[in-house]
Amino acid sequence: MSIKAVAKTEESARLYMIQKGISRGVPIMLGxxxxxxxxxxxxxxAGMTIVEITLMSVLVFAGASQFMGAGMIAIGTGAIEIIxxxxxxxxxxxxxxxxxxxxxxxxxxxxxxxLSLGLTDETFSVAxxxxxxxxQEKGMYFYAALMITAYSAWVVGSFLGGVLxxxxxxxxxxxxxxxxxxxxxxxxxxxxxxxxxxxxxxxxAMLVNAFSxxxxxxxxxxxxxxxxxGLCGVFLLKGERQ
Amino acid sequence: MILFIIxxxxxxxxxxxxxxxxxxxxVHFPEWMxxxxxxxxxxxxxxxxxxxxxxxxxxxxxxxxxxxxxxxxLAFLGLNIILVxxxxxxxxxxxxx
Numbered sequence: 001m002s003i004k005a006v007a008k009t010e011e012s013a014r015l016y017m018i019q020k021g022i023s024r025g026v027p028i029m030l031g032x033x034x035x036x037x038x039x040x041x042x043x044x045x046a047g048m049t050i051v052e053i054t055l056m057s058v059l060v061f062a063g064a065s066q067f068m069g070a071g072m073i074a075i076g077t078g079a080i081e082i083i084x085x086x087x088x089x090x091x092x093x094x095x096x097x098x099x100x101x102x103x104x105x106x107x108x109x110x111x112x113x114x115l116s117l118g119l120t121d122e123t124f125s126v127a128x129x130x131x132x133x134x135x136q137e138k139g140m141y142f143y144a145a146l147m148i149t150a151y152s153a154w155v156v157g158s159f160l161g162g163v164l165x166x167x168x169x170x171x172x173x174x175x176x177x178x179x180x181x182x183x184x185x186x187x188x189x190x191x192x193x194x195x196x197x198x199x200x201x202x203x204x205a206m207l208v209n210a211f212s213x214x215x216x217x218x219x220x221x222x223x224x225x226x227x228x229x230g231l232c233g234v235f236l237l238k239g240e241r242q
Numbered sequence: 243m244i245l246f247i248i249x250x251x252x253x254x255x256x257x258x259x260x261x262x263x264x265x266x267x268x269v270h271f272p273e274w275m276x277x278x279x280x281x282x283x284x285x286x287x288x289x290x291x292x293x294x295x296x297x298x299x300x301x302x303x304x305x306x307x308x309x310x311x312x313x314x315x316l317a318f319l320g321l322n323i324i325l326v327x328x329x330x331x332x333x334x335x336x337x338x339x
Contacts, residue, residue: 059252083250094258099282128283175335182313182330189317202288225289233281
């Protein structure tokens with residue numbers, strides 16, 4: 001009897017976390033669909049087949065590098081160059097994964113490894129604004145649901161982009177390019193309102209990124225901005241509870 | 243050939259994502275490093291927003307900035323994130339038609 005009751009609350013905790021994860025994933029979905037569609041259209045123009053277009057989204061799941069990859073395939077760049085460029089561009093996820101995995105310390109590797117594979121700029125940003133779930137019961141289901149929501153939007157969107165070709169009006173898909181940036185702003189602002197120093201950290205990261213992108217690749221500039229901006233947090237967030 | 247490119251891209255994307263999962267369990271970070279890692283999300287958001295937002299319409303960077311400014315306003319008012327996103331899309335759409 002009591003075992004049944006425990007099972008029931010566990011079940012409902014899991015369901016609650018899954019629902020919450022999906023609902024937090026919806027803005028990412030909204031941002032991903034148009035970008036994925038655009039990627040699909042572009043990759044099609046680059047001469048990739050529908051299977052290749054979709055497979056790249058399934059296996060890589062990293063927007064910027066997929067755009068770059070399709071672009072480089074279009075102009076006939078060598079495989080090794082494309083792979084190295086992808087590594088450089090996506091190395092920022094190493095820094096993000098470190099920060100996220102540190103939050104998930106108490107969750108087993110069985111969960112940590114698949115969750116790490118779902119990390120993108122967007123899933124990381126949304127997940128990082130929800131740190132409480134990491135400590136809550138069945139919290140990993142929140143992160144998993146969030147990532148699967150984003151991932152499915154990305155894969156389905158790429159496939160549709162490859163199929164639909166250029167049916168979607170360019171003005172609309174271009175306007176939707178702002179969606180992800182608007183989401184980043186929407187994630188950052190509430191924290192800035194609560195604690196102005198958070199805004200200072202973001203501002204320093206912005207400036208470092210803008211300055212260093214004049215000299216190094218975009219990928220490394222984001223890594224540098226994130227690392228140096230975050231380093232200021234060591235002093236700025238001193239009083240914060242851990 | 244494209245398949246080889248896709249597999250290679252997949253591998254070099256997966257490795258940096260997955261490595262920290264194994265590393266954080268093995269080491270205990272000093273307090274200042276935890277603070278650093280906790281500040282990373284805000285720094286990452288900053289680094290992702292600017293100057294990336296200028297590329298929304300690469301030939302007209304001010305359009306991205308205006309869309310971003312609208313997003314800042316809407317978010318500052320405390321609107322739901324979906325409304326912030328839709329407001330920014332509508333702004334860029336109206337500016338480009």
